[in-house]
Amino acid sequence: MHKSSTIETNGPSGEGSPGKLVLADGHTWYGKRFGADRQVRGEVVFHTGMTGYVEALTDPSYRGQILALTYPLQGNYGVPSGPFESDRVQVQGLLVAHYTAEPSHYAAVRSLGNWLEAAGVPALQGIDTRALTQHLRSIGTVTGAILDQSSDGLIGLQTADGIDMAQVVKLVEPTETREYAASDKTAPRILVIDTGAKESIVRSLLQRGASVLRVPASSPWESLLDGVDGVLLTNGPGDPRAQLPLVARLQGLLARSLPTMGICLGHQLLALCAGAQTYKLPFGHRSHNQPVQDLLSRRAYVTSQNHGYAVDDATLPPDWTPWFVNLNDGTSEGIRHLYRPFFSVQFHPEAASGPRDTAFLFDEFLRMVTSLRRPRP
Numbered sequence: 001m002h003k004s005s006t007i008e009t010n011g012p013s014g015e016g017s018p019g020k021l022v023l024a025d026g027h028t029w030y031g032k033r034f035g036a037d038r039q040v041r042g043e044v045v046f047h048t049g050m051t052g053y054v055e056a057l058t059d060p061s062y063r064g065q066i067l068a069l070t071y072p073l074q075g076n077y078g079v080p081s082g083p084f085e086s087d088r089v090q091v092q093g094l095l096v097a098h099y100t101a102e103p104s105h106y107a108a109v110r111s112l113g114n115w116l117e118a119a120g121v122p123a124l125q126g127i128d129t130r131a132l133t134q135h136l137r138s139i140g141t142v143t144g145a146i147l148d149q150s151s152d153g154l155i156g157l158q159t160a161d162g163i164d165m166a167q168v169v170k171l172v173e174p175t176e177t178r179e180y181a182a183s184d185k186t187a188p189r190i191l192v193i194d195t196g197a198k199e200s201i202v203r204s205l206l207q208r209g210a211s212v213l214r215v216p217a218s219s220p221w222e223s224l225l226d227g228v229d230g231v232l233l234t235n236g237p238g239d240p241r242a243q244l245p246l247v248a249r250l251q252g253l254l255a256r257s258l259p260t261m262g263i264c265l266g267h268q269l270l271a272l273c274a275g276a277q278t279y280k281l282p283f284g285h286r287s288h289n290q291p292v293q294d295l296l297s298r299r300a301y302v303t304s305q306n307h308g309y310a311v312d313d314a315t316l317p318p319d320w321t322p323w324f325v326n327l328n329d330g331t332s333e334g335i336r337h338l339y340r341p342f343f344s345v346q347f348h349p350e351a352a353s354g355p356r357d358t359a360f361l362f363d364e365f366l367r368m369v370t371s372l373r374r375p376r377p
Contacts, residue, residue: 016032017032017033018031018033019148020124020146020148020153021095021124021127021144021145021146022144022154023044023135023142024142024144024157025139025142029124029127031095031124031125032125033146034101034113035116036119037122039147039148039156039159039160039161040066040093040145040160040162041144041145041146041156041160041161042144042145042162042163043064043065043141043143043144043308044066044068044132045062045065045066045068045141045286045308046068046069046070046132046133046136047068047069047286047306048133048286048287048289049288049354050071050288052288052352052353053075054080054084055084055353056069056306057090057121058084058085058088058089059086059090060090060197060198061306062090062306063090063091063163063168063172064171064237066093066095066144066146067091067094068096068127068129068133068136069094069095069096069129070130072098073100074097075096075099075112076100076103076104077104078104078105078109078110079111080105080107081109083199083203086198088119089115089121091121093123094116094121094123095123095124095132096124096127097128097130098125099112136283137283141283141308165242168237168238169196169217169218169236169243172195172196173194173195173216173217173218173236174214174215177216177219178214179211179213180202180206180213180214181211182210184209188210188211188230188370189210189212189213189227189228189230190369191221191225191232192212192213192214193217193232193233193250194215194216194236195217195236195243196234196235196236198235199352200351200352201232201234203350204349204362205232205362208363210369213228217236218246222252225256228258229259229373229374230258230259230261230365230368231259231260231261232260232261232262233250233261233263233269233270234266235263236265239280239309240265240269241272241278243265246269247269250269250270250273251273254273254340254342257341259341259342259368260341260342262343262345263345264307264348267334267344267345267346268311270344271316271320271332271344274317274320275317276311276312276315276316276320278309278311278312279309281307281308283308284306284309285305285331285346286305286306287305288302290302290303290347291328292324292327292333293324293327296323301355301357302355302357303333303349303358304347304348304351304355305347310332310346313325313332319338319340320336321336321338322334323336323345324346324347326346332346333345333346333347334346334347343365
């Protein structure tokens with residue numbers, strides 16, 4: 001391992017002005033600031049993965065949230081030139097125990113702190129993120145703020161920069177339609193309805209030879225349905241019930257019986273389309289080690305997850321059935337229609353980062369699409 005002389009850094013580890021994390025329940029954690037010099041507020045959540053901070057920080061599902069990483073050392077391998085899961089750092093703020101400002105990795109082009117500073121994202125180091133995680137697990141997810149140490153905590157919780165989470169999908173969906181054409185002109189064409197997609201979802205389809213038409217969820221995508229062979233509903237941030245106008249539009253999609261796959265938020269939206277209900281989890285699932293079981297094969301898989309809401313399987317109508325279940329807490333991890341070509345999963349089969357045990361679901365989706373292809377106009 002070596003440190004490239006071209007890596008952009010922002011000072012040695014331990015440097016930074018005093019700062020603090022203030023939670024809405026009154027608890028305060030003190031640390032030192034790095035990254036951008038801003039005061040922000042957001043929902044405080046935790047991720048237990050040992051690696052993958054680059055992928056996590058660029059995951060649009062984290063938009064508006066302050067992310068605590070439980071693995072104690074962060075920044076040690078720096079930030080590469082890519083690939084990323086989106087075109088920007090998405091988190092509202094970052095909390096770590098120990099930050100290394102001088103990374104050592106052949107692919108690093110800048111330090112984590114330098115990257116966050118350029119993106120306008122503040123961070124705190126010196127936070128006991130494991131104690132913080134235990135606290136969040138006991139009280140549930142709560143709003144917090146990253147502030148200067150001298151700032152009044154209660155005032156900061158009200159005045160620090162925040163995001164309207166009811167409108168958060170509009171902040172992360174693409175601004176225009178984009179097509180990724182396969183070299184094989186006979187390849188299946190997939191409409192990706194983007195509510196904040198990770199780039200690895202699109203890459204997973206392209207790697208399997210599909211053509212992809214990627215559209216903002218708020219765009220008039222209904223006019224494109226006659227020209228595609230299948231639909232994928234992506235991940236994204238926020239409460240699925242904030243997307244009820246989109247759910248109403250998606251119900252029209254299901255009436256056409258086009259093969260449809262949902263991932264994460266897409267799973268929750270598909271369940272709402274079916275008539276099921278969703279609810280907020282106490283502290284969510286955000287890790288690389290969530291065990292799920294396929295209820296058909298009884299086989300277990302380790303999955304990558306990032307979500308704060310879940311589908312209530314008990315509210316599924318009779319023509320839908322649970323497919324995967326979380327082995328830690330019994331929550332819904334996947335559903336499928338008994339007779340029509342629809343299925344969805346709560347976890348991320350594309351991983352990025354994390355285990356790729358369930359990447360075969362993209363193959364299953366494309367097999368379903370190919371077997372049901374109809375002549376396009």
